[in-house]
Amino acid sequence: MSAITRDELSRIGLQLLADHGLADVSMRRVANEFGVAVSALYWHVKDKQSLLGAMVDRLFDDIELEPATGDWKIDLPVRAEQFYNTLLHTRDAAELAASVLALGTGGDKMREALAEVSPKSVTTDAVMSLLIGHATLNQQRIQAQAIGLEVSAMSTSTFRETLELLM
Template structure:
């Protein structure tokens, strides 16, 4: 039976499944093509580069983030972003690399801007970078625990993760944006 044709959505869904199975370091275009039973060059019909594919994967990861017009505060939006990142193995790292290269949609940042009383873009970006960094640390700790790289006699590094996250989000909730003199 000849391989079926794939569209962008099915390629991204397969990439997400592989991300959960093998992690970002082992998610290659070659592996994805083999999983889809196509030649690697076929993937470039939909995505000009691996970074473009990862941007689409990042956008899919962040699909669960509330729309920017939602009447939600920073704690709810920040928590939804964190939950979306944690839903996939290495989800924070994928989104962080896409954000660093300014690829993909700005759904999370726009939702954060809308959640702040000041609607300040720089403050929203700072909150997003905190969420990305915090969630990356949590995912790295989870991975270390899963492979036995954490000393079992030491305290659980994830025990206070929620408390630290909430403290960080609260710190952004009360900060006024810095205005530069004209």
């Protein structure tokens, strides 16, 4: 196992998230992955919420933002969809991001990227709420289908259409 760093903690946390879901991401489980006591993790993160924030930051760091065109009605949906698709790609990532963004412990890249192309801060907040809510609902439907329940998963075009309708 590699050395314990904040980056490695977030990498392991995201792997646990993808493999087992948010409910099973715990400080104890992360420590077990490193073969150390939980107390060793607190040199790198203040608490579990800080770990979750680092996980969201790492998830969003992988997004290569489309360059802004200068037209917010084009740029905002494009950027929002980039974050939306990233959240859908990892199990429970939307729920994780909702918690982190609500408590302000991470996710700054999303807020900054959307604010950069939004005409007003209230627009940024509204788009983030739609993005997180829509992604959370869609992820829950996808997971329900995976265990055999009959539900209809929303498509990313539905998110885009809804966003454009509100603009």
